[in-house]
Amino acid sequence: LPQKYVRETYPSLTEADVFLGTYDYDKFFEALNCAYEGQRVNFVGCGEEPCGTGRVVSTPQHYAYLKIADGCNNRCTYCLIPKIRGKYVSYPIEELTKEASLLGEISELILVAQDVTRYGADLYGQVKLVGLLRSLTALDNILSVRLLYCYPDMIDDALIAEIRDNPKIIKYVDIPLQHSEDRILKLMNRKGSRAEYLSLINKLRNEIPEIALRSTFIAGFPTETEEECDALCGFLREAKLFNCGFFAYSREPDTAAYKLKGQLPYSVKRARVKKLYSVQREISDGILRSFVGKKIKVLCDGIDYDNNRFEGRAYFNAPDIDGKVYFNSPKATQGEFYDVIITNNDSYDLFGRTEDFQK
Ligand code: SF4
Known part of the structure; x- marks a missing residue:
């Protein structure tokens, strides 16, 4: 928003202290320091670093x-x-x-x-x-x-x-x-x-x-x-x-x-x-x-605590935008792949178990 509309938003959005644009990563800390000192700053377009200044991984580790x-x-x-x-x-x-x-x-x-x-x-x-x-x-x-x-x-x-x-x-x-x-x-x-x-x-x-x-x-x-x-x-x-x-x-x-x-x-x-x-x-x-009854490779993403089972993704599931594969297993580790036998589906997700899971 500031990148495109800074001229309109900087004077009117007075509750915001810091305005940065899409390429102003390297100005982030300087802008924050100014804000801590009580200044209101507009640094839109002042940055020089399109690639960012170091990587912060915010997804699960795997x-x-x-x-x-x-x-x-x-x-x-x-x-x-x-x-x-x-x-x-x-x-x-x-x-x-x-x-x-x-x-x-x-x-x-x-x-x-x-x-x-x-x-x-x-x-x-x-x-x-x-x-x-x-x-x-x-x-x-x-x-x-x-x-x-x-x-x-x-x-x-x-x-x-x-x-x-x-x-x-x-x-x-x-x-x-x-x-x-x-x-x-x-x-x-x-x-x-x-x-x-x-x-x-x-x-x-x-x-x-x-x-x-x-x-x-x-x-x-x-x-x-x-x-x-x-x-x-x-x-x-x-x-x-x-x-x-x-x-x-x-x-x-x-x-x-x-x-x-x-x-x-x-x-x-x-x-x-x-x-x-x-x-x-x-x-x-x-x-x-068509996957019900088949065994598919699933990457374990973590635990579905509400339903006491694991959740993961097959190759046809990208995180956040596609469905998931929920599965029961005696043990599964985040980031590891498991062979899951599919037992059921709805229009979005698959459900199954690993071979060593006993009810
Ligand atoms: S390709 Fe995507 S980002 Fe580019 S103009 Fe079209 S919709 Fe927008």
Whole structure:
């Protein structure tokens, strides 16, 4: 907020003592000291360190996020991020590899950026995601790597082959598609079309049969008709994605979509989100049901104290955004992998036990 609106917020938000922007990490302590001395300070834009000044791991010890770039060069018409975070800036492979090497043993390293698939284009003159993946997966302390936020038109053959052939890369890709209908995609200024998205999904499945695909979609974009929402439901049925998130379109001032005529009432947007979730629930339920009776590898994340059992994730579950696998076992340790026999499911989670668990 301060990065984009400091001129408006600094004079009016007088209860806030410190204003820092997205690239002002190195000014953090100086700003706090000023505040302790009773000053009110505006340091937005005064920092020099886009990569931050040292790593603080806030996740459980066995997994960690690695931010490989910041900013975005895309211009999706609903999104403020490029105006807030600026142009896409990749962090050098050597720095990222060093950062990852210092994290200790990590069962799962999760790569994030506004657009992971564009990694390196600004810094090296060409996309270098595969090079980065090889460098990270060569580290002994990194047991696996997961990719989030891949832009669909940037998923090329080299990346697909790397996901397929590199045993440390989790067979999971998050591809935010936002919509399926060409007219809406164009209004959103998103690249690609319904046909191209389906073809990409088929290609990924042909190359990597076990691949788990996740996506996010916006419901109720300005001018979206009920028929277009139904067509998106049809797309979901055809694409059969593992997990999806649906969000009601949020009208953000200072974006191109803000000015579009045909803004929809919140009640319509909410109803469409509900409709999309109900379609996806059936799909996810069917996929999860197919695991019942099977044994799958689960990374233990900790204890579900409310229900006296362990909780973890299979390869098709990213933390916080996807479901979980709850399991009973005489003993399990956070960060270790277990073979779990699946006994039940709902539309979001799986339930099971290890072989040595006696009721
Ligand atoms: S939605 Fe994502 S890809 Fe599009 S402009 Fe925003 S950050 Fe970039």
